[in-house]
Structures are given as structure tokens and as C-alpha cells.
Amino acid sequence: MAHRHVTVSAGEKITKGTDGKLNVPDNPIIPYIEGDGTGIDIWKASVRVFDAAVGKVYGGKRRISWMEVYAGEKAFGMFRDSLGERAWLPNETVDAFLEYLVGIKGPLTTPVSGPIRSLNVALRQLLDLYVCLRPVRYFQGVPSPVKRPEDVDVAIFRENCEDLYAGIEWMTGTSDCDRFRRFLLNDMGVDKVRFPESSSFAVKPISREGSQRLIKAAIEYALRNRRKSVTIVHKGNIMKFTDGAFREWGYEVATSLFRQQVVTEREALILDSLDRKPSLSIEEIARLLEPGYDLMSPRQQEAAHNEICSALSLQATHGAGKWKKFLVVRDSVADITFQQVLSRPKEFDVIAAMNLEGDLLSELLAAQVGGIGIAPGANINYETGHAIFEATHGTAPKYANLNKVNPGSVILSGVMMLEYMGWQESADLITRAIDRTIGQKLVTYDFERVMQGATLLTCSGFADALINNMN
Ligand SMILES: NC(=O)C1=CN([C@@H]2O[C@H](COP(=O)(O)OP(=O)(O)OC[C@H]3O[C@@H](n4cnc5c(N)ncnc54)[C@H](OP(=O)(O)O)[C@@H]3O)[C@@H](O)[C@H]2O)C=CC1
Ligand SMILES: O=C(O)CCC(=O)C(=O)O
Ligand SMILES: [Mg+2]
16 A cells, blocks of 8 residues: 555555455554544544553563554644545545554544535445444443443444444535436426425435345354344335334344244244143234224235234244244334433343434434543444444534543443454453443543542553553
């Protein structure tokens, strides 16, 4: 790769072997983006924590060679593209993440107004990092707005390349928007746009491939980590061919690729009712499954029968209570899900959601365990091995350069990165240090303002406390 601004560090590349596993050398080169706004303070603090943990655990045998790559405001001041225009996301940054496989980044600003599209989303799309994994768990002692934050232990698999985040939209009043409106109204015969002349439009692409690779990854994660359920979140009652299809394709992948390891919630209901009363007829099971069965049309009743027969065909492998050992795959409509992750979080284990709903759900869940100051994330393509780890929060510009905010989210994203690299011991050391430090009530402003008897630390002070607690 021809680098113009990036200085390649001494070290070796992480690669992906033919066996599908990562080959991680003892001195891997890891590209990082510091980030805009608070990113600068957070990165400075976080990198010290990573290096201290790796140094403590491996005593110099292993060491990360950090390689700075540029995006956002920092890149804008440095780079020009081939036409001499300033560049927010230079090619060599994208190339570095492609070449070195695993990287980490701080937050990047996306102004709501103006033409600049999200650099964060662009990176995910350019590297096809189709999974945004956001595990949400509670650290004892963290102040929370709910009564039992310890009940939250959810891994969110958010689809990362499609949905309304694809950025396919047109502003009202532009000629492209006029063309699109005419196409909708004239060619497609759409007559449901309430105010066509003044509407802006967006397109929401949801594909079978995109949905299935995401849901497959969620199921594999759930099986690997012995989780009990995967909940597919959608708004399929309203958006039939996007959200509804996401749900459908999810069940398809669950029951075709993982048949001997999963049971759907409805299959479990059918099998359980028969386990409890083996003499039940198909019609009696149908009445238990569908309380409105007798009011259904003959076609709907036939569909219910077919569903029951298909579940009963699993009796040899799943019947007589065997299904209880299997991973349950179920689905839930988005609006009720937003209530239930708050009121009954224990019922959620792994969630598979489309891009927008996954983004929103991850913040709602993070709020319950102390906020986005400690909510980590990873953008991953499990086929190519490419991964960029990043916090859930943004650049919080009002706190930029104040050495104030919580670096926990980037630090925990780094923990995920170390786990991904197989450097589990160093990941565990950081997690234990976070547990201990919060237990000692040594916290940044976001926790201190709602925590009785806490000591207020700066961003860098929190990193120092973590390093002191690494033993
Ligand atoms: N992946 C990324 O890079 C992301 C980038 N963004 C971008 O960031 C910019 C700002 O977005 P905005 O909507 O204000 O959201 P932010 O997440 O940047 O900030 C919102 C609020 O969250 C709290 N917060 C954020 N980070 C921390 C932290 N590290 N420690 C403690 N509290 C924190 C602060 O709350 P309080 O005021 O209560 O102290 C802050 O005011 C936008 O341009 C947006 O597009 C947004 C999300 C993700
Ligand atoms: O890219 C951005 O500016 C915001 C993206 C975001 O909120 C997210 O991916 O969680
Ligand atoms: Mg977000």
C-alpha cells in the first residue's frame, strides 16, 4: 500500500488463515482513528490502558504496534483527493483497515445539516462490516435509572450496511427528488403520499442476503456463548416486505442451517402442548396456538395446520422435552420490544435487528446499565475477518479537550478487540480493573453526578485508576 500520511509501524499484519481463524502475531499492527471531539482525550486514555494490560499479562512477549490513520476533522486538515478536494475519509485510511484486518476507532462527527454523510456508516459499508455487535451488561455499582440493571445482559446484533442508513434519499425541491416523485406517482402508481409536492423521500433496502448473514451470525454467537434465545426484532406488521421479510428470512436461516440446534418459539409451544397432553388433536393444538382459530378463514386454518404438522415432524429430535435444550429463536415487534427490554430485560438474550432499530435499541439498553459512557461496540465481517471496534457514543463536542468524559466505551470496545484477537487474558484483566475501579467509586462525571459518595476523576484519571487496579 502506498502511504502518503500514514506511517507504517514496525510489526506484523493480522491475517486470516485458510481454516477461517485469525493469525495474530505477537506484535500486530493495529490501525486506529483517534476520532473527533472527545475522541482525542478518550483515545489518549484508552491506549494507555490497552498497553498496560497487554504489558502486564504478556511481559513484553506481546505488544500492539498502533498505527494512526486519519478520518474526520483531522483528515480534513491533512488530505486532498485526486481532484485536490479536502478529504474526510481518505482512501489510505480505508486501505489500511482493509490491509491490516483489525482496527479501532473513536467517534466521528456527522453534522445533521449539510451534505456530509456519516463517515462511521461509510467505513462500515466500504469494508462490508455487516454486523454491529453491541453487548450490553451491567457493572456492579454503576448508577442506573432502573431497579434491577443487573437483569440486563443482552448482545445486540445490528445489521450494519442496509436499511435507511444506506443513505438513499432525496431532498424535496431538488431535481432528483422530482424525478423520484414522478417515478413513484406515474410509473409505480403510488397514490399514498400525503403531500407529494413537498415530500422528501428515502429508500429502505433490506435484502435476503443481508438479513440472513446477520441473523446467522447472531445465532452462531448465541450457540457459541450458550445463550438461551435469539429475538428477531422488526416492524413487520406495518412494513411487510422489508421488516416482515427480515423476520421471515430469519426463521428460514434458523430452521435450515441450525435445525438440530434451534427450536422456534412457536414450535416449542406446539411440542410442549403435546408433551403435556399427548392425546391432543391438531385442531386442539391449533386452538391453543391461535386463540382466534375458530374465526379464521379456511386458508388461515390450513396454514395453522401446516405449521403444526411441520412442528410435529420434529418430534423425534425435538419432542419429549428435548427442545428445552435448544436455542429458542423468536421474533418481536419493535414497539413492544422497546417496552419489554425496559420492563422485562431478563427475557432478552441475543437480539437481531435491522440497522435503525438496532441503533436505537442499543442506546435504550445502554441507558439502563449506566449510559453510553460504557457501551462498547464492534463492526465485524465474519467471513473476511475485517473488524473495526468502536464506542456506541458520538463525539460529545461540548466536552472536547476537557479531559472529562468517560473513556469506558472505547476501553470496553478494546476489550472486545482483544477477545477477537484471542488475547483473552489481557481483555479479562481490563474488565476486572473496571469492576474494581467502579466498586471503589472512582468514576468520571457521568457516574459521579448520580452516585453517592463517589470520587470524581478526569478521563485520564480514570485510565490511571484502571492501570493501578490491574493486578
Ligand atoms: N460511531 C460514531 O462515531 C458516532 C458518532 N456520532 C456523532 O457524534 C456527534 C454528536 O452526537 P450526539 O448526538 O451529541 O451524541 P453523543 O453520543 O456525542 O453525546 C450525547 C451525550 O451523551 C453523553 N456522552 C457521550 N459520550 C460520552 C462519554 N464518553 N462519557 C460520558 N457521557 C457521554 C453526554 O451526555 P451529557 O450531556 O448528559 O453529559 C453527551 O452530551 C454527531 O455528529 C453524531 O453524528 C454519534 C453516534 C455515534
Ligand atoms: O455516524 C454517526 O454520526 C451516527 C451513527 C450512530 O449513531 C451509530 O452508528 O450508532
Ligand atoms: Mg447510534
